[in-house]
Amino acid sequence: MTYCVGILVKKGMVLICDTRTNAGLDNIAVFRKLHVLEIPGERMIAIATAGNLAVSQSVISLVTEGFGEGRTISDTSSMFETARLVGEAIRHVYNKDGAALEAQSGGFDVQMLLGGQVKGGRLRLYQLYSAGNFIEATPDTPYLQIGEHKYGKPILDRSVTFETELDEALKLGLVSMDSTMRSNLGVGMPIDFVVYRRDALETDLIHRIEQGDAYFSDLQERWSKALRAAHLAIPVPPYKAEEDEAASDTAPADTS
Amino acid sequence: MTYCVGILVKKGMVLICDTRTNAGLDNIAVFRKLHVLEIPGERMIAIATAGNLAVSQSVISLVTEGFGEGRTISDTSSMFETARLVGEAIRHVYNKDGAALEAQSGGFDVQMLLGGQVKGGRLRLYQLYSAGNFIEATPDTPYLQIGEHKYGKPILDRSVTFETELDEALKLGLVSMDSTMRSNLGVGMPIDFVVYRRDALETDLIHRIEQGDAYFSDLQERWSKALRAAHLAIPVPPYKAEEDEAASDTAPADTS
Numbered sequence: 001m002t003y004c005v006g007i008l009v010k011k012g013m014v015l016i017c018d019t020r021t022n023a024g025l026d027n028i029a030v031f032r033k034l035h036v037l038e039i040p041g042e043r044m045i046a047i048a049t050a051g052n053l054a055v056s057q058s059v060i061s062l063v064t065e066g067f068g069e070g071r072t073i074s075d076t077s078s079m080f081e082t083a084r085l086v087g088e089a090i091r092h093v094y095n096k097d098g099a100a101l102e103a104q105s106g107g108f109d110v111q112m113l114l115g116g117q118v119k120g121g122r123l124r125l126y127q128l129y130s131a132g133n134f135i136e137a138t139p140d141t142p143y144l145q146i147g148e149h150k151y152g153k154p155i156l157d158r159s160v161t162f163e164t165e166l167d168e169a170l171k172l173g174l175v176s177m178d179s180t181m182r183s184n185l186g187v188g189m190p191i192d193f194v195v196y197r198r199d200a201l202e203t204d205l206i207h208r209i210e211q212g213d214a215y216f217s218d219l220q221e222r223w224s225k226a227l228r229a230a231h232l233a234i235p236v237p238p239y240k241a242e243e244d245e246a247a248s249d250t251a252p253a254d255t256s
Numbered sequence: 257m258t259y260c261v262g263i264l265v266k267k268g269m270v271l272i273c274d275t276r277t278n279a280g281l282d283n284i285a286v287f288r289k290l291h292v293l294e295i296p297g298e299r300m301i302a303i304a305t306a307g308n309l310a311v312s313q314s315v316i317s318l319v320t321e322g323f324g325e326g327r328t329i330s331d332t333s334s335m336f337e338t339a340r341l342v343g344e345a346i347r348h349v350y351n352k353d354g355a356a357l358e359a360q361s362g363g364f365d366v367q368m369l370l371g372g373q374v375k376g377g378r379l380r381l382y383q384l385y386s387a388g389n390f391i392e393a394t395p396d397t398p399y400l401q402i403g404e405h406k407y408g409k410p411i412l413d414r415s416v417t418f419e420t421e422l423d424e425a426l427k428l429g430l431v432s433m434d435s436t437m438r439s440n441l442g443v444g445m446p447i448d449f450v451v452y453r454r455d456a457l458e459t460d461l462i463h464r465i466e467q468g469d470a471y472f473s474d475l476q477e478r479w480s481k482a483l484r485a486a487h488l489a490i491p492v493p494p495y496k497a498e499e500d501e502a503a504s505d506t507a508p509a510d511t512s
Contacts, residue, residue: 150407150439151406154410154439155487157438158438159487167493168488170493171487171490174493175487183406183409183410195496204496209495215494218491222486223486223490226482226489227411227482227483228414230479231479233478234474234479236423239465239471
């Protein structure tokens with residue numbers, strides 16, 4: 001399993017990825033799933049991957065080493081063209097490996113987040129599917145997730161908007177990652193992330209958070225404490241009192 | 257889709273269920289999925305259902321009207337025997353309808369939470385699967401979920417223990433329900449719940465929370481505000497500063 005989240009805000013973008021891969025619970029490993037191509041002043045392209053690792057590693061090799069007419073993500077003219085190139089690479093791998101993967105029951109499964117900016121173009125964040133097609137994040141829905149997306153979605157749904165500050169977006173992404181790691185053992189430390197400021201054309205920060213990291217541990221603890229305080233601060237449900245007042249409104253038992 | 261959660265604590269149990277059913281997004285309806293059998297002083301048995309509604313309604317009819325040797329959940333001698341009876345009813349429906357359901361591609365899918373107490377026995381909370389087998393909640397893992405369980409799990413993982421007060425358990429279950437409803441349109445109002453105090457042998461409260469309910473709206477708003485305050489209170493990630501200090505520790509770009 002994997003969890004990656006990309007958040008696109010007014011001031012930039014963050015892309016956060018765990019590093020755990022597993023072929024069954026008895027075979028887990030650490031692999032980088034966040035790949036960054038940076039040509040300062042010219043382009044910054046980040047790719048996060050989920051799904052079959054053999055597939056995603058092949059795709060990354062194809063788009064960095066070149067395939068077809070030798071094109072790579074270093075020489076695309078826009079992010080849209082970059083997304084199309086990555087999508088083509090996914091189809092290329094499918095054409096080569098898809099049948100064998102399906103025959104061995106694994107199936108062909110890959111998902112990617114692709115975010116970045118090419119000089120002269122806008123900062124864009126895409127999600128690519130196994131078919132090589134893709135969607136783009138917009139101010140209405142400024143985040144995209146791949147892999148185990150459900151556990152970490154509620155906090156994003158409630159708190160992330162296009163106006164969210166870049167630091168806040170990173171914090172919220174880390175909280176979302178923490179929620180996911182607590183509920184799914186297939187998602188685990190260390191955590192890789194990249195922070196990009198709109199129009200900078202170079203990364204603001206590429207970092208790996210290792211197990212035991214002081215800030216991340218503090219974030220986890222503060223978040224847990226705050227949640228505890230939050231539910232304790234909510235008044236006790238009043239329903240009992242209401243029912244006593246109007247017992248006839250509520251059926252005492254329902255055996256239907 | 258459906259979301260039901262049962263929480264078993266020292267002082268009792270709560271069972272909470274949404275009421276939305278859907279056969280596609282274009283066909284949604286309201287159905288009660290929480291069924292309570294109460295014989296005050298003798299037994300209190302609550303069943304929450306998820307999965308195929310035709311299957312779960314048949315199972316409820318069988319165990320309340322009687323099947324096989326005419327046994328019903330009104331005359332079982334213990335909760336364990338009750339769980340076995342409900343499991344048998346699931347298998348009974350599978351034997352009758354399973355093949356046809358599988359042929360029509362819907363498949364045979366039903367999950368249930370069964371909680372309650374029979375005089376002379378302990379309060380117990382079970383989760384039953386499509387095969388009619390079941391597991392029981394314990395102090396280590398005092399809650400069970402069926403249906404769309406992922407969105408509402410992080411808050412339970414962080415906050416629910418066997419020592420949680422009954423009112424708190426209800427609040428936390430409602431927060432969990434709220435998180436689920438926000439992220440999955442297949443889960444919706446109204447919300448049914450039952451509260452049972454250990455050894456009471458009658459329900460403490462059976463209630464339906466309707467759309468616009470003042471307490472639930474307040475809970476939703478307080479929770480959202482508290483989450484916002486919680487992430488704002490977490491310090492800004494310090495990683496940038498660290499990287500500046502030790503730039504050689506972090507690769508500036510990774511094109512592998």
